[in-house]
Amino acid sequence: MFFLKKSYAACFIISLLTPFQSYSAESSQTIQKISAMQQWQHLLHYRSHSILGYMESENDSDNFFISEMGKVDPHSELLAEVPLFAMQNQLDNESLQCRFPARYHWLKQFYPDWVDQPCSELSAWKDEIDAHKLTLIFPASYLNSPSSMYGHSLIRLDKEDESKSKLLSYSVNFAANADPTDNELVFSYKGLAGGYPGVVSILPYYAKVNEYSHLEHRDVWEYQLNLTEQEVDQFVNHIWETKETEFDYFFFDENCSYRLLALLDASSERINVADDFSLKAMPIDTIRSLIDSDKVGEVEYRPSSGVMLNQQQEQLSDEQKILAVNIVENVDLINDEEFLSLTSFEQAQVLEISISYLRYLVVKKKQRSPENRKKSLALLSARSKISVQDVFQPIVEPEVRDDQGHLTHRATVALGQQNGDGFIDLGMRIAYHELMDLPDGFIRGGQIEMGALTLRGINKDSTSRDDFSLQLQRFKVINILSLGARDYFQQPISWRVSTGFDRFILEGSDLFAHLDVGGGYSYDLSIKNKDKTSSDYGQIYGLLETRLKASGQFEDDYQLSAGAQIGWLYQGSQWQMKAHGSWLPSVLGDDFDYQDIVLSLGSKLDRNLQIRVEASQQWLTKSGRASDGDSVSLGLNWYF
Amino acid sequence: MKKIIAGAILAASSTMAFAASPAGCGLGTAVVFKDANEWHEHVLAATTNGTSGNQTFGMTSGTLGCEAANGPLAGVQTFMDNNMDQLAMDVSKGQGETLDALAQIIGVQQSDTSAFNAAMQANFDSMFSAEATSATAYEGMQEAMQTSVELQKYLG
Numbered sequence: 001m002f003f004l005k006k007s008y009a010a011c012f013i014i015s016l017l018t019p020f021q022s023y024s025a026e027s028s029q030t031i032q033k034i035s036a037m038q039q040w041q042h043l044l045h046y047r048s049h050s051i052l053g054y055m056e057s058e059n060d061s062d063n064f065f066i067s068e069m070g071k072v073d074p075h076s077e078l079l080a081e082v083p084l085f086a087m088q089n090q091l092d093n094e095s096l097q098c099r100f101p102a103r104y105h106w107l108k109q110f111y112p113d114w115v116d117q118p119c120s121e122l123s124a125w126k127d128e129i130d131a132h133k134l135t136l137i138f139p140a141s142y143l144n145s146p147s148s149m150y151g152h153s154l155i156r157l158d159k160e161d162e163s164k165s166k167l168l169s170y171s172v173n174f175a176a177n178a179d180p181t182d183n184e185l186v187f188s189y190k191g192l193a194g195g196y197p198g199v200v201s202i203l204p205y206y207a208k209v210n211e212y213s214h215l216e217h218r219d220v221w222e223y224q225l226n227l228t229e230q231e232v233d234q235f236v237n238h239i240w241e242t243k244e245t246e247f248d249y250f251f252f253d254e255n256c257s258y259r260l261l262a263l264l265d266a267s268s269e270r271i272n273v274a275d276d277f278s279l280k281a282m283p284i285d286t287i288r289s290l291i292d293s294d295k296v297g298e299v300e301y302r303p304s305s306g307v308m309l310n311q312q313q314e315q316l317s318d319e320q321k322i323l324a325v326n327i328v329e330n331v332d333l334i335n336d337e338e339f340l341s342l343t344s345f346e347q348a349q350v351l352e353i354s355i356s357y358l359r360y361l362v363v364k365k366k367q368r369s370p371e372n373r374k375k376s377l378a379l380l381s382a383r384s385k386i387s388v389q390d391v392f393q394p395i396v397e398p399e400v401r402d403d404q405g406h407l408t409h410r411a412t413v414a415l416g417q418q419n420g421d422g423f424i425d426l427g428m429r430i431a432y433h434e435l436m437d438l439p440d441g442f443i444r445g446g447q448i449e450m451g452a453l454t455l456r457g458i459n460k461d462s463t464s465r466d467d468f469s470l471q472l473q474r475f476k477v478i479n480i481l482s483l484g485a486r487d488y489f490q491q492p493i494s495w496r497v498s499t500g501f502d503r504f505i506l507e508g509s510d511l512f513a514h515l516d517v518g519g520g521y522s523y524d525l526s527i528k529n530k531d532k533t534s535s536d537y538g539q540i541y542g543l544l545e546t547r548l549k550a551s552g553q554f555e556d557d558y559q560l561s562a563g564a565q566i567g568w569l570y571q572g573s574q575w576q577m578k579a580h581g582s583w584l585p586s587v588l589g590d591d592f593d594y595q596d597i598v599l600s601l602g603s604k605l606d607r608n609l610q611i612r613v614e615a616s617q618q619w620l621t622k623s624g625r626a627s628d629g630d631s632v633s634l635g636l637n638w639y640f
Numbered sequence: 641m642k643k644i645i646a647g648a649i650l651a652a653s654s655t656m657a658f659a660a661s662p663a664g665c666g667l668g669t670a671v672v673f674k675d676a677n678e679w680h681e682h683v684l685a686a687t688t689n690g691t692s693g694n695q696t697f698g699m700t701s702g703t704l705g706c707e708a709a710n711g712p713l714a715g716v717q718t719f720m721d722n723n724m725d726q727l728a729m730d731v732s733k734g735q736g737e738t739l740d741a742l743a744q745i746i747g748v749q750q751s752d753t754s755a756f757n758a759a760m761q762a763n764f765d766s767m768f769s770a771e772a773t774s775a776t777a778y779e780g781m782q783e784a785m786q787t788s789v790e791l792q793k794y795l796g
Contacts, residue, residue, distance in 0.1 A: 168741050359725075
């Protein structure tokens, strides 16, 4: 690449010596004007530096620029490129036009005299990709991994012929290019701190489908973007420009979603969406942003293997279900009278469920073994002997898409009373969703909160205003809970991790730091009616937990407790209800037992507005003496 | 937690879209359903905003093109190699998106797809035997096509 840069530099000097168009006063004005245009800045990923205010490109590679000053100076970069783009009689693949086709194409409107130079490599590459439409791919969050709520996004390059398999389309990804020798902690740290370079890559879409649909059991939403052919062409040109270059990669802001938007920005003057994400880019918000600016056409749903297993097993009779599980235990049962007495349609149903179930066991339960491999081949082989097709109803799409759920941030105002004193809570949460939030568009039983702060003003004595005090009530650094309901076939583990600062609701309790970890089971209480509909009675769960607390208010400054939590949760579109209680005796440190009961009721007022009532009671028992505290509150949650 | 492996980065090549994976074509991916991350592996990911989506970047860097295979079926084996699990499921049912995609890479015309699907399903056992890899599956598929009047022509 160094050589290439040098050869461009040499050309540049030659072009300076020739009496070329570029250095009249008029053309220098033109260059001044163009270099200040937004599209030029998009094409080179210039962004105004947040603190110092100067322009800087987010691309970190020398070969993304011609001018030595290119990374920080849009004007000198353009000044260096214009004469090179104008050069004629260039060798195939050697001209700057072939290196930066999107810049060339866009600039040509100002320089209509420029002559296209041959770029056979670029043409062959574009023919192979054959992109006519762009589709933004958003893998939805998936059961038992709330972390996936943050998601990922990529862009699929679709062919003109709609009947062509989408699996064979290419897809554009932007990801951190990590060092495989780094361990996981380094990985996390470097990812957050920007220690890895971000690179644009292209993979066949089937590779991503295998990963999302079949390994991670993650539904995928496909948003077709309504760009013109020219814009799509510019997008592909621009992807070419990023080859062998590196961008900054930060998980919170300059991540996959942000960069994809920036790549879209570069492909059309109509598009300017990346700017909305100066602080952090949530993949779901990037989709909302594109929908809001009318860039999204049709939306398609690609169900995961987990959803398919779940919906298809509901179409079996109880006898078929039991048989399907038994067959996985003992494949020879397919030669038994019970199986053979079924119609071939029913046999095919049982076999397909058995196969999906076995695959689930291997993929999700780590039961990969030579024996299971033999079993799956035997079952697949048996299925191949039955010619009946379409033995299940088509998969039903979720009524509400992920992007139609409540927005990412939440502000809360609540009025309440604790131990007889009135209080007002002001809360702010950066992200994302907890079990009592409005559930539409979110995975049931999934919770992930980050950066949730609650300030509480307490009025000790209601007769005078003097006794008003303000305190930090709670700060959730991270709060994850995953309640994956277990059914006949799928048996996820429920788990919880939470860390931050909190208080007891006892009189005079100080802030303590805590880390809670728990695991357990959850079961769906919905009941299938005779008419094939089902009634939702929520889900119950039980977790075994350990909690570590640290604060000067404790003897030895800490307490480690271990116990259990049980609860019931109902997540209706209109009403949300939760009741849970926990009991945690001390294990180490300060010797007190902790018990609580919490009841919550929420109701939807609007897509982004919820009213909520909460009541809780806590008991702390130390050396046989109990003290307790209670609190009730009425609050409004606004999502924005 | 899976690591990101640098791979399939845009690379200019005169004939191919991208650099082919060094693993080449059909080096024997077997039908064994792959396993996924466990719950605890997601905890770290949760703090890093979507890394779980990124981590598999480049893991399956197969391209549609395949330099080792020549002739009209070039690329077919790579596709099979990267889609063995799903392909086995589709072939057993005689239908499915992955089977459709395979037919398209081979160039099977719309009018012959049902013959293709039926031929694949009927020959499941020879494509996916106990020792099946993508290489033997590929051979089994070719043999199945050879015996079909409608499908012979696609073998070139």
